[in-house]
Amino acid sequence: MQNITRRRLVSAGTAAAAGTLAAPSLALAQTRRWRMVTSWPKRLPGPGMSAERVAERINALSGGRLQIAVHAAGEIVPAFEVLDAVGGNVAEMGHTASFFWQGKEPAAVFYTTVPFGLTPTEHVAWVEAGGGQALWDELYQPFGVKPFMGGNTGVCMGGWFRREIKSLADMRGLKIRSLGLGGEVYRRLGATPQTTPPAEILTSLQSGVLDAAEFVGPGSDIALGLYRVAPLYYGPGFNKPNGTGECIVSLAAWEQLDAQLKAIVAHACATEASFALSEMERLNVEALAALTGQHRVQLGTFPADFVNAARKQAVDVLAELGARSDRARRVHASYTAFRERAGAWSRISLKAVLEAREG
DSSP: OHHHHHHHHHHHHHHHHHHHHHHHHHHHHHOEEEEEEESSOTTOTTHHHHHHHHHHHHHHHTTTSEEEEEEOTTTSSOGGGHHHHHHTTSSSEEEEOGGGGTTTOGGGGGGTOOTTOOOHHHHHHHHHHSSHHHHHHHHHGGGTEEEEEEEEOOSOOOEEESSOOOSGGGGTTOEEEOOHHHHHHHHHTTOEEEOOOGGGHHHHHHHTSOSEEOOSOHHHHHHHTGGGTOOEEEEOOTTOSOOEEEEEEEHHHHTTSOHHHHHHHHHHHHHHHHHHHHHHHHHHHHHHHHHHTTTOOEEEEOOHHHHHHHHHHHHHHHHHHHTSOHHHHHHHHHHHHHHHHHHHHHHHTHHHHHHHHHO
């Protein structure tokens, strides 16, 4: 009887040991390794760090079942080829901005920002609760990707200028780095917009290829060193009142995930969309103080005749975009209707509070 019991214990122990040895192998077999290509310089404050944090959250929440390797612009594909890379399964995931795809799908610009458009909180409300996400999914389906908000750089500045802007006339012939519909507004006002990748803005300003450049806000801009050659920093950022960064996932890779991993990816992106706004607010406060103090940057306000002319042009630009296709029409209609409704509340809430606070 004792020998039988001993044999059973040895047998059970052997089986347990085998199970223990098999468990890591099983976990290893279930691990997915994805590549995330981005449009940003490595670990750029703002969007570059949003990409890193999304990857870190997915790894942590999945217990290592889904591991994301983040690649800066140019490491695998150039900054403006992220959509094609993810849709073509060169990489499973990307972190970028939707207005880079204006030439492929005009309505994509609405999901980053449009001139005189939604503020960051209004934009999030439109996407998450105002029907924007369903239209976004439909818009990107032909490209083979699923989009998520994956960060936000908040309210942006008007940009860095090498010379003073005194009136609308000073925009004539100005070579400015400006993307999306803001660039088209500048073009109609006599400037020459350029689609310069972030990593090349400083050298383009130094060489004279650019006279001015808009990027994001102080928290990200300071890292690019633009103040060294263009010390005039103008606002308001009418051309980019919001700065949503997008995470895009290959539809082929997405459909291979189980329900839990899909939920983890979605949650990681949503968490970053919220956290990034808070983080950028802090970075902007600190960077603005450093720029105006340590680096002697001069803050400027765009002249009224320029802003008024830009507002009028923006109305026409948006209307023309909405007429480009049925998809563009529906996105434009949804966005502008939400902006009108949100504006009524923002005027008596945030705007009124800020005016009261300033006195």
